Amino acid sequence: MSTSLDGIRVLDLTRVLAGPYCSMILGDLGAEVIKVEAPGGSDDTRKWGPPFQEGVSAYYLCANRNKKSMTVDLKSSEGKEIIHKLVKSSDVVMHNFKTGTMERLGLDYKALNELNPRIVYCSITGFGETGPYKHLPGYDFIIQAMSGLMSITGDEQSGPQKLGIAITDVLTGLYACIGIQSALIEREKSGRGQMVDLSLYDAAVSSLINIGSNYLMSGNVPERLGNQHANIVPYQTFYSSDGEMVIAVGNDRQFRSLCRLIGEPQLSQDPRFTTNPDRVAHRQQLTPLLQKAFQKQSTAYWKELCDKEGVPFGPIQTINELVQDPQLQARNMFLQTEHPIAGPIKLIGSPLKLSRTPTVLSHYPPEPGEHTSEILDALGYSEEEIKRLKDHQSI
DSSP states (O other), X not given: OOOTTTTOXXXXXXXXXXXXXXXXXXXXXXXXXXXXXXXXXXXXXXXXXXXXXXXXXXXXXXXXXXXXXXXXXXXXXXXXXXXXXXXXXXXXXXXXXXXXXXXXXXXXHXXXXXXXXXXXXXXXXXXXXXXXXXXXXXXXXXXXXXTSTGGGSSOTTTOSOOOSSOHHHHHHHHHHHHHHHHHHHHHHHHSOOOEEEEEHHHHHHHTTHHHHHHHHHHOOOOOOOTTSOSSOSSEEEEEOSSSEEEEEOOSHHHHHHHHHHTXXXXXXXXXXXSSHHHHHHXXXXXXXXXXXXXXXXXXXXXXXXXXXXXXXXXXXXXXXHHTTOHHHHHTTOEEEEEETTTEEEEEEOOSOOOSSSXXXXXXXXXXXXXTXXXXXXXXXXXXXXXXXXXXXXXX
């Protein structure tokens, strides 16, 4: 089966989440991804847990499918020689070491560009390769705090809250994919690679979207609104008779439909609530009226009615509920494969649905160094040389 990135080789020196998440997406799209770790394995997520399945970390499994694994000591001359040979036949090099580390190793963009002028070199760091913070370590939680994301998450009672996942790592991984593929497309015209400099801090700030724009336009520091929207009303959680649900009314027509289905059509004619700006100005008056109506029926009742009337609605599902969702099953969003140690494993699938070159699940998340000998053999190393490198702990 043909894939979108057939023939693209990615040399992946990243670990933890942002980088591996990016390279996994490239692997899903058909690129050959070679995951490079220190001898014995140096991706911290291999030890993050529980849960573990036969000693294999669920965290590691989430971001490392469709890769080959080799181990190389980047500090040894023999290890650097291996990387140099791989760079000459690669299209992309990725790393997420602290700023300055690759220069000390002699594996910075300038050095690798001299070996292969077509190389696309992606650096992922906490704060970027430039600026006064460039040497600081960057972790998702720190970035969520500094970027303003936590200041607008939660409510006045809860205080600042982080999102339940490492969202800045995920965002940076996605931006890295965009940057890498853009550089590969541009290379077709220029014949030259380039450096892609990604920072978690930049990616997080870019995600402020309308909240950031609201401040830049008004100068008003945004408040924490919990599950309410800063610019749209009603767009929040409500209690039903048996749980919680989300109503997300995006325009005045939908609001009129909502008022009809809850049996309160007069609300849409009230001058306080007729248009969205009116409703934003009077949310404190409108919200209790809607909440009183929603408490009379179950979540399932309101879902059926809202779906029929075209009012955006969502039950608040737990993870065990969503894995049974027929929509996600129809979209192949949960996959299963065999792992040589963990046995049968389940993975979250790719959201990328391409008509001619679909994503593939070609390989389980590899064990450390699983493909080292295979890769070195392809580079022309003999069995004796490979044994010598292992004896010297260079691989």
